[in-house]
Amino acid sequence: MAGMICGTGSYIPSYTMDNNDIAKLVDTSDEWIRERTGVARRHIVRQETTVSMASEAGKRALECAGITAEEIDLILVATISSNVILPCTACEVQKELGAVHATCFDIGGAACTGFVLAYNTAAAYLSGGIYRTALVIGSESLSNLTNWEDRGTCILFGDGAGAAVVRADEKNCYFPVTHSEGAKGMALTCKSRCRNGEGIPEEDYFIQMDGQAVFKFAVKRVPEVIREVLEKNKLSREDIGLYILHQANRRIVEAVAKRLEEPIEKFPMNLEEYGNTLSASIPILLDELNREGRLKPGHRLVLVGFGAGLTWGAAVTEWR
Numbered sequence: 001m002a003g004m005i006c007g008t009g010s011y012i013p014s015y016t017m018d019n020n021d022i023a024k025l026v027d028t029s030d031e032w033i034r035e036r037t038g039v040a041r042r043h044i045v046r047q048e049t050t051v052s053m054a055s056e057a058g059k060r061a062l063e064c065a066g067i068t069a070e071e072i073d074l075i076l077v078a079t080i081s082s083n084v085i086l087p088c089t090a091c092e093v094q095k096e097l098g099a100v101h102a103t104c105f106d107i108g109g110a111a112c113t114g115f116v117l118a119y120n121t122a123a124a125y126l127s128g129g130i131y132r133t134a135l136v137i138g139s140e141s142l143s144n145l146t147n148w149e150d151r152g153t154c155i156l157f158g159d160g161a162g163a164a165v166v167r168a169d170e171k172n173c174y175f176p177v178t179h180s181e182g183a184k185g186m187a188l189t190c191k192s193r194c195r196n197g198e199g200i201p202e203e204d205y206f207i208q209m210d211g212q213a214v215f216k217f218a219v220k221r222v223p224e225v226i227r228e229v230l231e232k233n234k235l236s237r238e239d240i241g242l243y244i245l246h247q248a249n250r251r252i253v254e255a256v257a258k259r260l261e262e263p264i265e266k267f268p269m270n271l272e273e274y275g276n277t278l279s280a281s282i283p284i285l286l287d288e289l290n291r292e293g294r295l296k297p298g299h300r301l302v303l304v305g306f307g308a309g310l311t312w313g314a315a316v317t318e319w320r
């Protein structure tokens with residue numbers, strides 16, 4: 001599939017909660033959270049919504065790519081935390097940006113794998129010659145779906161959005177690898193969106209997670225899928241500049257680096273500042289690396305998402 005990222009953007013809410021703020025809500029500590037997850041603080045929406053963050057990140061990505069909203073043919077938004085069910089976030093972004101020629105839809109439910117699946121979907125459309133320019137966004141206001149009395153989840157998540165402009169490019173042609181295992185889906189759930197359903201337990205409105213099960217799944221499946229995507233594209237580890245992993249937990253990233261026998265420097269991280277932002281974590285990290293000048297032309301990147309479903313997948317792309 002042929003898709004070249006030619007611009008990135010992100011939006012992070014200014015309001016923050018550090019670990020000490022969380023320790024006022026549940027029985028935990030700054031030391032425990034830092035040591036077990038790598039998270040120091042997370043940014044939380046106040047006046048922002050999933051749509052407003054997605055739109056701002058999208059706008060910044062267009063500026064970065066130097067293109068106008070009218071040039072976009074496709075807008076895809078990966079999210080599990082849209083503030084409304086209809087219209088979809090992508091159509092709302094279209095309205096905000098004035099991207100009048102775009103076809104728009106959301107990739108919902110794929111959570112932490114959402115951005116990789118959205119990128120793959122865009123790249124497939126671009127490869128097929130159906131569209132030329134796509135705007136791919138991950139945006140989450142997870143604080144609305146967080147049970148602030150559950151220390152197993154509220155320590156981890158944060159809000160934010162990231163975006164990438166992807167253009168058709170025949171030279172940047174790589175096959176992705178993706179997997180799903182529905183039989184293990186109960187490890188990470190958010191069961192109900194209808195607050196008027198009688199007899200629905202309060203916790204079902206929030207994200208619930210068997211943290212250990214998801215952790216074990218991630219440290220096994222992520223190295224596997226990276227090896228698989230390298231093999232499929234006839235690449236070796238030396239061909240890869242950076243691995244852009246979903247920012248779930250610092251210990252997961254470290255375990256993956258170790259299992260692949262790759263230096264940890266090839267696995268940039270920013271979860272100390274933002275926590276785990278699900279579908280937004282990969283594009284936020286990409287945008288930071290881009291703006292810091294850490295992505296060089298010809299630099300090969302492996303994007304890896306993993307999480308609810310269970311789902312996981314990897315995509316290779318070359319920097320412009």
Ligand code: UT7
Pocket residue numbers: 027028029032033036037112151152153155156188210211212214215218247248249252276278306307308
């Ligand atoms: O992005 C979506 C996918 N999600 C993930 O990838 C998340 C994967 N899972 C994780 O990141 C980790 O499992 C967590 C950070 C959620 C939990 O860390 P853990 O190292 O797996 O902790 P644990 O559940 O094994 O608990 C270890 C101990 C337990 O105490 P005992 O039984 O050893 O006395 C827990 O009760 O730590 C206790 N504990 C806590 N203590 C302080 C659990 N959560 C907390 C807490 N603060 N927040």
